[in-house]
Amino acid sequence: MALTKADMVEMLYEQLGLNKREAKELVESFFEEVRLALENGRDVKLSGFGNFVLRTKKERPGRNPKTGQEIPISARRVVTFRPGQKLKARVEAYAGNQQ
Amino acid sequence: MTKSDLIENVAKNQSHLAPKDIELAVKELLETMSQSLSRGERIEIRGFGSFSLHFRPPRVGRNPKSGESVVLSGKSVPHFKPGKELRERVDNLFQQSDSSE
Numbered sequence: 001m002a003l004t005k006a007d008m009v010e011m012l013y014e015q016l017g018l019n020k021r022e023a024k025e026l027v028e029s030f031f032e033e034v035r036l037a038l039e040n041g042r043d044v045k046l047s048g049f050g051n052f053v054l055r056t057k058k059e060r061p062g063r064n065p066k067t068g069q070e071i072p073i074s075a076r077r078v079v080t081f082r083p084g085q086k087l088k089a090r091v092e093a094y095a096g097n098q099q
Numbered sequence: 100m101t102k103s104d105l106i107e108n109v110a111k112n113q114s115h116l117a118p119k120d121i122e123l124a125v126k127e128l129l130e131t132m133s134q135s136l137s138r139g140e141r142i143e144i145r146g147f148g149s150f151s152l153h154f155r156p157p158r159v160g161r162n163p164k165s166g167e168s169v170v171l172s173g174k175s176v177p178h179f180k181p182g183k184e185l186r187e188r189v190d191n192l193f194q195q196s197d198s199s200e
Contacts, residue, residue, distance in 0.1 A: 002149075011131050018116070018120070022115075022116060026124055030105070030124075035147065038188070039188040046102050056193070076190050078186070078189065088177065090133055094152060095173060
């Protein structure tokens with residue numbers, strides 16, 4: 001089972017006693033503020049969790065995998081996530097049946 | 100933008116809640132997300148993206164000081180895949196500023 005926004009709303013409701021509407025708005029706002037910062041070209045650094053870092057990619061040659069036709073991949077800005085030391089350390093030990 | 104900026108911005112939108120509560124809530128959200136990943140559970144947020152674990156198999160590394168071989172056990176690392184809305188929004192203003200040059 002994956003963690004979803006609904007689970008996060010439920011957690012805020014149970015742990016912090018926010019009502020469901022408040023909790024839902026807060027969760028939406030949390031993700032929207034991260035999107036807004038990135039959209040406006042600002043990296044997002046959440047200590048203990050990780051950094052969302054913007055990278056600018058130059059145009060590069062690409063290929064349509066179906067037809068094999070060559071088409072350029074245009075210059076673009078992309079977001080990458082660099083997990084922090086603390087998150088990496090917490091996750092490292094997990095060796096369950098993933099992939 | 101840092102965690103405290105994020106807390107401030109969320110607080111501006113949710114002015115009916117006490118700033119202390121917002122701070123606690125944001126920290127709890129990040130803690131919940133970290134906990135899920137440490138249990139090997141994915142995170143799926145539509146319009147934002149998904150977090151999952153990628154497994155790095157065991158390998159033989161080297162101690163850079165002594166040059167000795169050391170066996171490094173396999174480990175999981177967090178991976179983020181941006182969702183469609185985030186991908187598009189991050190690129191949008193960039194394309195606009197790019198074409199106006």
